[in-house]
Amino acid sequence: MNALRTLISPRGAVFLLLVILLAAIIILNPSFAEPGQFMRFIQRVAPVAIIAIGQYFVIVSGEFDLSQGSLITAQVVIAGNLVGQDDSRTVPVMVLMFVFGAVIGLVNGLITTLLRVPSFIVTVGMMLALLGGILWWTGGAATGNPADSFRNVGRGGIRDVPVIDYLPWSVLVLAAWLALAIWVTKLPLGKQMIAVGDNPTAARYAGVRTWWITTQGFMISSLSATVAGILLVGFAGVHPSVGRGYEFIAITAVVLGGVVLGGGRGWVVAAVAGAFVLESLFLLMNIIGVPSTLRDSVQGVIIIAAVAYAGVSFRTRRARPRPAASTQSSPDPGKEPAPPAAAAQSESHVLRGEGSNANQGG
Amino acid sequence: MRRSLKIGTAAAALIGLFALAGCTTDPGVTAPSDEPSASSGGTANEWFDQAIYDKQFAERSVIPQGPEDEVYLQHINAEMVDTSAYASPGAKKACFANASISNPWRQTGWITMNQQLKVLQDSGAISSMETRDAQDSDDTQIADIDYFIGEGNCDVFIISPNSTAAMTPAVERACATNKPVIVFDRGVETDCPVTFIHPIGGFAWGIDTAEFLIENLQKGDKVVGLRILPGVDVLEQRWAAAEKLFAEAGIEAVDYFTGADPAKIKSIISDELAKGDVKGVWMDAGDGAVAAIEAFEDAGVDYPVMTGEDEMSFLRKWKATGLTGLAPVYSNFQWRTPLLAAAMIFKGEQVPKEWVLPQNPITAEEVDRYLAENEGMPDGHYAKFGGENLPGYPQVWQQRIIP
Numbered sequence: 075m076n077a078l079r080t081l082i083s084p085r086g087a088v089f090l091l092l093v094i095l096l097a098a099i100i101i102l103n104p105s106f107a108e109p110g111q112f113m114r115f116i117q118r119v120a121p122v123a124i125i126a127i128g129q130y131f132v133i134v135s136g137e138f139d140l141s142q143g144s145l146i147t148a149q150v151v152i153a154g155n156l157v158g159q160d161d162s163r164t165v166p167v168m169v170l171m172f173v174f175g176a177v178i179g180l181v182n183g184l185i186t187t188l189l190r191v192p193s194f195i196v197t198v199g200m201m202l203a204l205l206g207g208i209l210w211w212t213g214g215a216a217t218g219n220p221a222d223s224f225r226n227v228g229r230g231g232i233r234d235v236p237v238i239d240y241l242p243w244s245v246l247v248l249a250a251w252l253a254l255a256i257w258v259t260k261l262p263l264g265k266q267m268i269a270v271g272d273n274p275t276a277a278r279y280a281g282v283r284t285w286w287i288t289t290q291g292f293m294i295s296s297l298s299a300t301v302a303g304i305l306l307v308g309f310a311g312v313h314p315s316v317g318r319g320y321e322f323i324a325i326t327a328v329v330l331g332g333v334v335l336g337g338g339r340g341w342v343v344a345a346v347a348g349a350f351v352l353e354s355l356f357l358l359m360n361i362i363g364v365p366s367t368l369r370d371s372v373q374g375v376i377i378i379a380a381v382a383y384a385g386v387s388f389r390t391r392r393a394r395p396r397p398a399a400s401t402q403s404s405p406d407p408g409k410e411p412a413p414p415a416a417a418a419q420s421e422s423h424v425l426r427g428e429g430s431n432a433n434q435g436g
Numbered sequence: 437m438r439r440s441l442k443i444g445t446a447a448a449a450l451i452g453l454f455a456l457a458g459c460t461t462d463p464g465v466t467a468p469s470d471e472p473s474a475s476s477g478g479t480a481n482e483w484f485d486q487a488i489y490d491k492q493f494a495e496r497s498v499i500p501q502g503p504e505d506e507v508y509l510q511h512i513n514a515e516m517v518d519t520s521a522y523a524s525p526g527a528k529k530a531c532f533a534n535a536s537i538s539n540p541w542r543q544t545g546w547i548t549m550n551q552q553l554k555v556l557q558d559s560g561a562i563s564s565m566e567t568r569d570a571q572d573s574d575d576t577q578i579a580d581i582d583y584f585i586g587e588g589n590c591d592v593f594i595i596s597p598n599s600t601a602a603m604t605p606a607v608e609r610a611c612a613t614n615k616p617v618i619v620f621d622r623g624v625e626t627d628c629p630v631t632f633i634h635p636i637g638g639f640a641w642g643i644d645t646a647e648f649l650i651e652n653l654q655k656g657d658k659v660v661g662l663r664i665l666p667g668v669d670v671l672e673q674r675w676a677a678a679e680k681l682f683a684e685a686g687i688e689a690v691d692y693f694t695g696a697d698p699a700k701i702k703s704i705i706s707d708e709l710a711k712g713d714v715k716g717v718w719m720d721a722g723d724g725a726v727a728a729i730e731a732f733e734d735a736g737v738d739y740p741v742m743t744g745e746d747e748m749s750f751l752r753k754w755k756a757t758g759l760t761g762l763a764p765v766y767s768n769f770q771w772r773t774p775l776l777a778a779a780m781i782f783k784g785e786q787v788p789k790e791w792v793l794p795q796n797p798i799t800a801e802e803v804d805r806y807l808a809e810n811e812g813m814p815d816g817h818y819a820k821f822g823g824e825n826l827p828g829y830p831q832v833w834q835q836r837i838i839p
Binding site for chain 1: 537539540543544547663666690691692693695696697698699701702703704706707708710711723724726727730734749752814815816817835836837838
């Protein structure tokens, strides 16, 4: 009963949609229910889910990161050009990529917070700078795919595993990255991010170093893009179009997961579910065989409908007085209609009282 | 509170639309168009035009005229025009309005064109070339052409149109200056340019590839068509011809738009393989071909019969896997021809009114030769780039030095 209520609630909408989509897929193509197939599906979602995790931390602290997609492209090209066919370079280049990712996140964060340039502009600028840099460096064509040892993370896996048949490395990476993300949301850092996204002034008064918190969000985002890039080098190969548009996919996934643009509320697991919904939608289109010219429209309408549903159910919930349940878990029923577990995460203990009334950031 | 919710919802809807737009409006056209949009009805595909189809079908088997070892100067069924009115001594300034260099095909051609320019500068035919890159925008290119007309001090206009209909008036304005105008790659709806240079065209591509797949497959086999994006006439013509031939031969064909994104291509092929056997893969451009082949490897099934493009990544993977393949060509060497044509026009030599360049696919017998000739080139290089006898070969193309 409780689980059902969670599913119908706005925050559960994304899970409900996911269940419906997966059910439809399995009904239309039963072979998808085989464990091996399902694992391959998760392998495919992993890069998208990982950048959605990164985007979650930026959005929840009230900013945007539009440079994710181009950072993926840059990382993919770096891998292709620097590793080449030399297996011994796999590890050093991966280390270099993480350093590069962290630096990009740091720059995004510092320009946004210290120079007070809107993150929308900073990250669009970063996107152009990275894309231009790639074009300049490669002349528009990557040299080629890197050594197989590098690609194995994104492409390979353990075969003949009992029960699940095939366990791609990507699935393990996604699981680890999600676990890490959940852990971060439970740290003071995660809670301060939500506080900063909700009300930066209040957070500052409460002693939060807002610039550093936001900057760390950007760094998590860039590191996530780096991980996604490493997986995509394996999954797809090196190509200047890999990563194109991923920032919008990530933002859409995060919004589908019920995270409020402008910051202050959200649940990282729901953001990952949002990524799964987007990829399921893509898979469903393939299975139904929707005419190629119609696909984007169908996909877009479903996404808008899903987000609108979440919006509508917020409103009906607020209209309905719910004295007992909501006042206890949250100071403001309109703002925190979350299931208890998520509500506990998304609140700063320090700022419980004042955080909610000034959420005009939107 | 209510305000922030509204803002949130509106923003979310907007982002959805953005994502949508990101999927649908990609101006990075991989291959150019050569004919005005086909508009006749009669068949299921609105892009199919029987007359152009028949013309290109015939041109495929014509033996081209021109110097045997200079494919970029050959022409098919040419009607020569007199250019003595333009004859004039001395080095001339060329003005080049380029649609874009936003994809590997155009980048490769652009590199080749600049090396050709150096040769003509050394020989004293061309003094300099001023280039404006429209970055895939019609508006920008119209402004570029008008700038050239007004203050470019140009002796010859070279135009690679971004789109057919939108660029026609600007090209007509350039013609009105009474200086020679050379159009190449995509066409315009006027015959005022001195010469219009292009390979045979999209239908020829579709015919070559579909015939190859039909020959190597059985009736009832399934072919997955991977297409870059809708609405670009030459890409649509490639598919229109192939789709028609597949239908006639009883081949089951499904098509997808991929944006040349290898991640998307791999997902699409994997899903098709989960649904059932896929015997053939057809591409309207070779970008991302490797991801399609790897999807078969990862699923542990036999390689398909496949048509890609003369891009090095496909040729290399084709060779490594030994699959049954064909590499159709949208002759990249056409980027050399416009400057050479300009030099001929200033000498008063005859040039073809419509300069149809050869467009021959690379077959299994030829692939070794093209791999050897293009050794060390990056994956995004096009094997039939035609610049082997230019200065800077091969380093300039290997390092992809884009001016």
